[in-house]
Amino acid sequence: MLQSTNLLDTPDLDPPMGDLFSFRTLSQCRSVWTEPTDGESGAPQRRIIHSRVFTPTGKATVNRIGFHNAPGYHKCGSHQEDDWIVDLRILTLDTPNSNWRELEYLRDLPPQEADKIHWIELGEQETYGLILEIRRCGIDDWWTPWNLAANAFVVKGKLHEPIAPRNESLIQVSQIDLSTLPAGLQASQRDGKVTFKSNFLEVGFLLSRTGFSHLGIDQQGQGKTQTNLLQVGPGSFHQGTMLSPVGDIPVADPAVRFRFTGTVSVNGNKIVYQLQNQRCEQSYRLEWTVFPERIHFRVNRNSKQTLRAWHSAAWRMSFHAPTAASQIIAMIDPQGQSGSFTSPAILHAPAHGSFALEAKGQAQARLEVFRPRDRIELELKVGESPRPEGDWQLEAGVNEASWTFAVTRPHFPLAENTPDVVRAAIQQAGFTGLNFRPDTATLSNNGASMHCPISMDTWSCQCLRMGELVPSLRSEELLRLSLERWLDGGPGYAGGNLKQDGALHSGEDEYLMTGTAALLGLAEYLSKAASSEWIERFSLQIERKLREMKERDLDGDGLIESPYRTGTSGSQQWSTCWYDVISYGWKDAFANALLYEALQHLSDALPKTSLAHWSAPLAQWKTRLRDSYFNTFYNPETGWLAGWVCREGKRHDHAFLAVNGAAVAVGLVPKDSAKELLQGLLEEAKAVGMPSAQLGLPGNLRPIPDEDLSDIIQGYPFGYYQNGGRTHAQARHFLRGLYAVGLHEAADAMLQELCEGFADASVFGGCKSGLDWRYWDDRPCGYEGLLTDQFGIIGLILERYGVDPT
Structure with a gap:
């Protein structure tokens, strides 16, 4: 069994204030940038790894260091899996002013048996500090997780001096x-x-x-x-x-x-x-x-x-x-x-x-x-x-x-005919969707949340239209950094590797939209901002992502499918797309619509690059996808598209707004049907009494029964969270569809209502405030308080009213 005494958990002194403890110990987790060491063939040229650092306030003696399996990077929407250390480097400090000295470098370690510790015997090693550096792990390979560093280690020994006094x-x-x-x-x-x-x-x-x-x-x-x-x-x-x-x-x-x-x-x-x-x-x-x-x-x-x-x-x-x-x-x-x-x-x-x-x-x-x-x-x-x-x-x-x-304040150039409420929304929320975290080098769910490459298309629609944020700081550089982390295998929400039945597979095989949204963001960056040098530098990673995506077309119809998430009613599975607690599965209309748009941009971007040999295959793939899409997802009983088709061949249709808007906007619905399709959804919204869009649009207009929801959201009423809750997140897709078929009056009216929520900052707040989602009676029913995907609306505003910043 795991032993409880551990120098790393030695508590520092607390103030004498009841339960207002500081919870400090003589160790810390730390994330550092690193380059490959000798023997790290295949590692990214630059990555972030995590370590556990022993920080005594004087000399200590360490007799043995142990490590065991521990929780890895939690991707959400998936089970929390134990990860294991594959490569471990241990550094020691012989004196406070000396350089770090390598004590051990262990490679290719197997997973430990459950509740078993692997011990490294050190005798009487004197030290002023230790770094237990996880350079490679079992699940996410070169990108080692904070959770594993925080929980995997045991250090046995003694302090030579008492803890520094108050x-x-x-x-x-x-x-x-x-x-x-x-x-x-x-x-x-x-x-x-x-x-x-x-x-x-x-x-x-x-x-x-x-x-x-x-x-x-x-x-x-x-x-x-x-x-x-x-x-x-x-x-x-x-x-x-x-x-x-x-x-x-x-x-x-x-x-x-x-x-x-x-x-x-x-x-x-x-x-x-x-x-x-x-x-x-x-x-x-x-x-x-x-x-x-x-x-x-x-x-x-x-x-x-x-x-x-x-x-x-x-x-x-x-x-x-x-x-x-x-x-x-x-x-x-x-x-x-x-x-x-x-x-x-x-x-x-x-x-x-x-x-x-x-x-x-x-x-x-x-x-x-x-x-x-x-x-x-x-x-x-x-x-x-x-x-x-x-x-x-x-x-x-x-x-x-x-x-x-x-x-x-944001100063994005806008056309003269921009409505006042739209200008006010830009002034209030123009920077808010740029949820960048320097400590992880990527745009994220919000400024205090996790990385989410499933939102890359939301970021590209903003960053590629904003230009210079302040002098010498351009928005597309934030997109570039986020793409680089994804291309180099950095894990995130619904990304990285997942473990099932003892085997690893890409999280993008379950969350199809992680790959398609990120590929769309990449395609837009390639066509609008990437230098030839950047494309060449990441050509191998881009080619790998294209190859993996193409392999997800499991039956050759051009549409990608998930072999893990079937979409079958009663399965209680999580999603293949951004609406993560709805049981989208197998053939996903939302993820495939983004994929089609990505293929369109790639067709424009790749011919003049070293990846030009992909141009013809992508053009053929795009045609197959388009030819299959409408017949697969169109529901003649409602007159619009279903959200997904499950492994059993059944269409699951609950009047999804973003899905239909995205498909229409990119041309996947025949022109003679597209306008009628969206008019039908507008009529449905009126019939069911959809409230003003000021606090957001519902993802679906008809209630989703529990059998089409993951277990975590079953038992809640229609209008709660993703089952019809109102949010600005993903709302841009429905409006893009309206604009694409000429329904400008309806789209402009809806956009201005959405902008009211931004202008008065009523639809986003601090972490855990829940303002990111609303019931139809306006009561908050969200969780994070601010989701990066809400601010795709800013990209839509710049698409509708923006003046080219270049």
């Missing part, structure tokens, strides 16, 4: 003078903090320790800044300066230590913190200047020695995901610990507003999401170098940097 010192106030402020800015002092407020922003500064107490933004300039975007509260402190040297006592951590001495002064709109720590010979001068529409931050860090740190920041901002899934939109810096990004960047808080970030000098910045703790942490660093193992080197000498946070 030491929460305070800094002293040297001056506060708020008599002179810029016009439009107010200030107040209360409860140990100074707060500045304008119509655009509100920022509070603590006086006894570095850190924000409040950060609020209203990009509309209406003074609605009272919502605090930060995670604050007693017991654990995640704001301000952080410093935890390798092999030594933490100087400033989120729980019980702040070992800096120093002062704070406030003179008008300028706040200056002066900090010193003699033990590690570090001093900081932190200067913030607040203006009505921007904040300026200058840092001077002076060090007499080079210092290694487990974690460090001149200033940390920890955002509260349930308040807003705040995100950084930026280009990544793929080295060392993941999450680093470059300037310029956008800090966006959905429903609140955005800051344009510009850095100068020796500035570094990184963002990391801690979903289980509802935290999104932005770290500003000065004069630090990321080390390949994931720790940081604070350079000696005088190091200087500055950042400007300026309130900004």
Whole structure:
């Protein structure tokens, strides 16, 4: 049986505050960028792996290290499978200032027996730190998961020194003078903090320790800044300066230590913190200047020695995901610990507003999401170098940097005839669908959620129409990074590998739409933005994806099928498409409509590339798919398309709006039938009393019986979540169909209603708010609070009213 005692789980000290524990231990999980080592043939040239790091505050002796099977990357909509370590590298630190030394490198390890630990005997190995680096795993191969790193390891040994004691010192106030402020800015002092407020922003500064107490933004300039975007509260402190040297006592951590001495002064709109720590010979001068529409931050860090740190920041901002899934939109810096990004960047808080970030000098910045703790942490660093193992080197000498946070708004060029409500929707939500995560280098479900290549078509329809977001930051680069992760095998929601009956298969064999949506996003990128060099670099990966997709046509009719998800009534299976708890299966009308559009774009993009030999086969495939599609899915009893045809040959038709719209928009419905088909659905919507689209469109107009739903959603009424719930997600497809057949009046009216929900930010909110779905009586019935697919509507707006940004 697994043993419970484990140095990695040694608890750090907690504050004496009842159940407000910080849950910190002497270890951490860490994600790092890496390149292939010798012997890693076939690995991506650049990937993110995960490790478990033992971080004692002094010397320790390790006798043995064990590992066992543990949960892998959970793809949702599939069973949680135990993964196993295939390649493991163990690094040790002989002294706090030495380089990491390879202790063991084990390759081609088999899965362990259930509840059995594989032990590595080390005798009396003295160390100041360990990195247990999983370089390859059983299920997702080169992309090793956080869950496995967090749960697979046992380290036996002892600490030579007691855990560093509590030491929460305070800094002293040297001056506060708020008599002179810029016009439009107010200030107040209360409860140990100074707060500045304008119509655009509100920022509070603590006086006894570095850190924000409040950060609020209203990009509309209406003074609605009272919502605090930060995670604050007693017991654990995640704001301000952080410093935890390798092999030594933490100087400033989120729980019980702040070992800096120093002062704070406030003179008008300028706040200056002066900090010193003699033990590690570090001093900081932190200067913030607040203006009505921007904040300026200058840092001077002076060090007499080079210092290694487990974690460090001149200033940390920890955002509260349930308040807003705040995100950084930026280009990544793929080295060392993941999450680093470059300037310029956008800090966006959905429903609140955005800051344009510009850095100068020796500035570094990184963002990391801690979903289980509802935290999104932005770290500003000065004069630090990321080390390949994931720790940081604070350079000696005088190091200087500055950042400007300026309130900004989307400025996508729109035609003169754009309705006011559509313009308002762009102003409010234009950045919100760009749910980029620098720590995973991909657009995601939202800023604090998982990666979802099944949404690639949603991202391409936005990113390829937005152009420059702020100077020198172009939206298509976010799409490129997301495509690269998918092409290189990075796992995600409904992606990566799945395990069934002991064998692995691609998740795209179950979730057909993951492959078709991602292929559509790729096809649009190839035809509109990709360089010839990029195409050549990823040609092998692209060819592999095309080959795998073609092999999913199991019966030769041009349509792809899932051998795993049959779509049969009563199977309780999850879906083959984005509507994941509806039992779409076998032949999926939604996934195949996206595939057809992908083949259209690929036919335009590939002839002039090294993949030109695919042009003729893809053209033939496209013809077969088109010839089969309508006869397969058309339901003569209703006059529109079914959502899927199950393995038994039965059409499953519950008046699906997005499915029919997508098929019409790409030309899969005969022209003489397409308009009548969509008019029939509009009449059905009126007959069943579909509410205004302000809070979204239902995916289906007729109730889906439990036998056509997965087990998790059975027993709920029509209008709940995916069984007729209203959402902006995927709504763009129905409108695209309306526009394609000339039903402009109906489409424009529906688009403007959808834009009302964006303009007043009523259809998206913080994580777990549930605002992403609504019953027909308007009550929330969602879960995430914000789904990236809701914002395909922004792409549709730019398609309808946008002016070419180039």
